[in-house]
Amino acid sequence: MNKEIDLLIKGGIILCMDNEMQNLENYQIAIDNGRIIDICPTESKDYIARKILDASDCIIMPGLINAHTHLPMTYFRGLADDLPLEIWLNNYIWPLEAKILNRKFIYNASLHGAAEMLKNGITQIHDMYFDMPAIADACTKVGLRAIIGEAFLDSNTSSPEKLPELGNKMLQMRQRYKDNPLVDFNLAPHSIYGCSRKTLEKCAQIAEETGILLHMHLSETKSEVEQCVQDYGLKPVFYLKDIGILDLPAVYAHGVWMDEEEIELLSEVPASIAICTESNLKLASGILPLATYKKYGVNLCFATDGVASNNNLDILSEMDVTAKLHKVMNKDPAFLPAVDIVKMATCDAAKALGISRKRGSLEVGKDADICILNLSELESQPLYNPYSHIVYAMTSRNVRDVIVNGKIMLENGRLTQVDESALIASAKEQKEYILKQLSK
Numbered sequence: 071m072n073k074e075i076d077l078l079i080k081g082g083i084i085l086c087m088d089n090e091m092q093n094l095e096n097y098q099i100a101i102d103n104g105r106i107i108d109i110c111p112t113e114s115k116d117y118i119a120r121k122i123l124d125a126s127d128c129i130i131m132p133g134l135i136n137a138h139t140h141l142p143m144t145y146f147r148g149l150a151d152d153l154p155l156e157i158w159l160n161n162y163i164w165p166l167e168a169k170i171l172n173r174k175f176i177y178n179a180s181l182h183g184a185a186e187m188l189k190n191g192i193t194q195i196h197d198m199y200f201d202m203p204a205i206a207d208a209c210t211k212v213g214l215r216a217i218i219g220e221a222f223l224d225s226n227t228s229s230p231e232k233l234p235e236l237g238n239k240m241l242q243m244r245q246r247y248k249d250n251p252l253v254d255f256n257l258a259p260h261s262i263y264g265c266s267r268k269t270l271e272k273c274a275q276i277a278e279e280t281g282i283l284l285h286m287h288l289s290e291t292k293s294e295v296e297q298c299v300q301d302y303g304l305k306p307v308f309y310l311k312d313i314g315i316l317d318l319p320a321v322y323a324h325g326v327w328m329d330e331e332e333i334e335l336l337s338e339v340p341a342s343i344a345i346c347t348e349s350n351l352k353l354a355s356g357i358l359p360l361a362t363y364k365k366y367g368v369n370l371c372f373a374t375d376g377v378a379s380n381n382n383l384d385i386l387s388e389m390d391v392t393a394k395l396h397k398v399m400n401k402d403p404a405f406l407p408a409v410d411i412v413k414m415a416t417c418d419a420a421k422a423l424g425i426s427r428k429r430g431s432l433e434v435g436k437d438a439d440i441c442i443l444n445l446s447e448l449e450s451q452p453l454y455n456p457y458s459h460i461v462y463a464m465t466s467r468n469v470r471d472v473i474v475n476g477k478i479m480l481e482n483g484r485l486t487q488v489d490e491s492a493l494i495a496s497a498k499e500q501k502e503y504i505l506k507q508l509s510k
């Protein structure tokens with residue numbers, strides 16, 4: 071029986087990242103209608119594919135997931151570096167955003183960011199910014215999956231009186247994009263320091279009523295934690311518990327300044343931490359207590375944060391730096407082995423986003439979100455252990471193809487949905503505009 075299908079990926083080493091952690095060689099992945107419909111030996115003749123992707127001499131793995139991003143900040147890359155977080159935010163980013171953000175700017179910057187994500191092997195992001203439709207449309211155009219949230223900040227558009235509207239807005243967004251398989255939404259109170267208690271209480275209520283995933287910055291800097299204790303008499307995690315947020319599914323970005331008592335409490339709730347190592351190092355925010363998180367079994371995943379504080383969107387680099395940094399922090403080269411790191415970027419990240427049933431591993435029935443890494447380069451041979459290669463040897467240079475929802479969005483290093491040179495030209499143009507606004 072020869073079934074006609076959309077795509078067949080043949081050959082290579084398939085890292086399934088399933089419960090059995092199977093690695094398959096001489097297998098092929100059959101994809102139809104956006105899903106993986108079969109993983110079978112290459113000699114099987116069951117399928118006639120409209121497109122065959124030869125992935126021999128490649129690693130085929132689930133697409134990488136970037137669990138905390140601010141996609142439209144792409145145009146702020148390198149604008150104001152080597153500054154503390156508070157000065158960077160208060161003197162540069164927030165005033166600039168107040169002046170220049172509009173739909174066109176956000177859409178164009180998001181196109182650029184989404185394209186860059188794909189080139190880094192990322193198939194899904196978890197975002198927080200403003201103007202959700204502009205980001206959703208840009209991701210759809212480029213072919214990147216995104217869970218998008220509108221950042222609630224009391225100083226901004228989201229005064230407590232407007233909060234009921236925001237709950238409705240989330241539901242309207244879901245309705246508007248219900249037929250778009252690439253887009254979903256989260257609920258994103260910016261942070262404890264950016265939101266009043268009333269705002270956070272309202273968010274907890276909306277999240278509980280709608281089941282929407284919460285997405286928030288938490289304990290990124292020492293001073294914000296001190297501020298929380300001073301203002302509310304509670305450490306941040308206990309404060310969130312008091313408000314009623316903590317018991318709801320959430321992804322918390324950073325989690326740097328967290329003590330053992332807070333981490334123990336986090337391990338009892340459906341919370342995950344999106345580790346933003348390079349952003350935290352660059353802003354000198356600190357190094358999170360990863361060993362304590364591991365000790366209590368808190369779910370961990372990786373994120374680049376916004377490109378303005380990183381300054382790239384490279385999860386492979388986050389994996390490499392995080393692994394090495396925490397080995398040295400723990401004075402133990404066996405700490406955080408490569409296979410655990412790859413799990414954090416794939417199946418554990420899917421768990422964090424509440425999408426494990428659909429993504430995070432290569433299994434029959436799951437969405438075909440796939441990253442293919444090239445092994446035919448000097449730096450990727452010889453190969454003894456694919457996990458070690460992914461974490462310590464390979465870079466985004468090795469990302470050859472990226473498939474999202476069964477469609478090839480990056481083929482042989484080339485974006486298939488957008489013109490890369492046009493994105494670069496647009497970024498150069500926008501730089502002039504941004505500099506003009508900054509000098510006003």
Ligand SMILES: [Zn+2]
Pocket residue numbers: 138139140287323375376
């Ligand atoms: Zn952030």
